[in-house]
Amino acid sequence: MIMGPARADATAEGAGTAEIVRTARMTGLFYLGMAITGVLGFLVIRPRLFAADDPSATLAHLVGNGSLVRAGVVLEMLMVLTQALTAMWFYRLFRTVDAFAAGGIAAFGLVNAVIGLGSAAFLATAAEIAFGPVGDAPTTVYLLYLVSGNLWGVGAMFFGLWLIPMGLCVLRSGWMPRPLGWALIGGGAGYLLGAFIVYLAPEAQVVAELVAIPAHVGEFWMVGYLLVRGVHRRALQEAPRDDAHMALPAAT
Numbered sequence: 563m564i565m566g567p568a569r570a571d572a573t574a575e576g577a578g579t580a581e582i583v584r585t586a587r588m589t590g591l592f593y594l595g596m597a598i599t600g601v602l603g604f605l606v607i608r609p610r611l612f613a614a615d616d617p618s619a620t621l622a623h624l625v626g627n628g629s630l631v632r633a634g635v636v637l638e639m640l641m642v643l644t645q646a647l648t649a650m651w652f653y654r655l656f657r658t659v660d661a662f663a664a665g666g667i668a669a670f671g672l673v674n675a676v677i678g679l680g681s682a683a684f685l686a687t688a689a690e691i692a693f694g695p696v697g698d699a700p701t702t703v704y705l706l707y708l709v710s711g712n713l714w715g716v717g718a719m720f721f722g723l724w725l726i727p728m729g730l731c732v733l734r735s736g737w738m739p740r741p742l743g744w745a746l747i748g749g750g751a752g753y754l755l756g757a758f759i760v761y762l763a764p765e766a767q768v769v770a771e772l773v774a775i776p777a778h779v780g781e782f783w784m785v786g787y788l789l790v791r792g793v794h795r796r797a798l799q800e801a802p803r804d805d806a807h808m809a810l811p812a813a814t
Contacts, residue, residue: 583792589651590788595644603637617704624692624703631689638682646675656731663727670724677717684710718757725750725777737793742783749777
């Protein structure tokens with residue numbers, strides 16, 4: 563039986579919608595993986611190993627917790643992997659909405675991944691020196707952890723920058739709630755500002771943490787929406803058929 567033009571268009575549109583939803587959920591899965599590995603590595607393991615202002619204690623922590631040290635390096639590597647995949651899948655999701663903004667998400671996200679890669683290399687070097695001491699091991703290990711931490715500190719700029727085009731894509735696509743888009747844009751700007759506050763006014767650390775709160779809210783909201791809803795299906799169905807920026811990607 564030959565399928566009529568209208569039915570063929572509806573079938574193609576339905577397939578395109580399903581592909582976008584699948585891409586959105588895969589993006590959310592990668593984003594969740596990035597969040598989990600980041601929290602475990604930076605907020606759980608690192609504080610148990612790095613003793614601020616105490617090189618000898620830092621070295622002792624590493625020597626006495628070999629498995630934890632290796633887990634910290636692996637988690638940092640996994641965060642790099644999931645960050646890179648998240649950046650690429652966001653581009654795949656939003657490229658037909660706004661290619662420039664989607665490219666910004668991918669570019670800034672990949673810079674984040676490179677920062678993480680450098681941090682993981684410093685942590686791996688610190689572990690190697692801790693278990694096979696050379697020279698002034700306490701000072702060297704402590705210095706490597708400081709450099710790793712400051713890589714993430716200055717790299718916070720790009721964690722802020724990648725949220726801004728992400729929020730723009732949310733607003734322009736209509737695929738997610740508009741407040742989510744504004745939360746991402748405002749959070750990205752706050753994260754960017756906080757990165758400078760930390761170094762311009764170290765005593766204002768609390769302020770830097772406060773201005774980053776909208777970013778955390780926006781990111782976890784985004785992860786949840788991508789995983790649970792994917793995208794707003796009605797917005798896909800209402801997208802203009804002749805709009806090049808809103809056209810549905812071809813099904814694969």
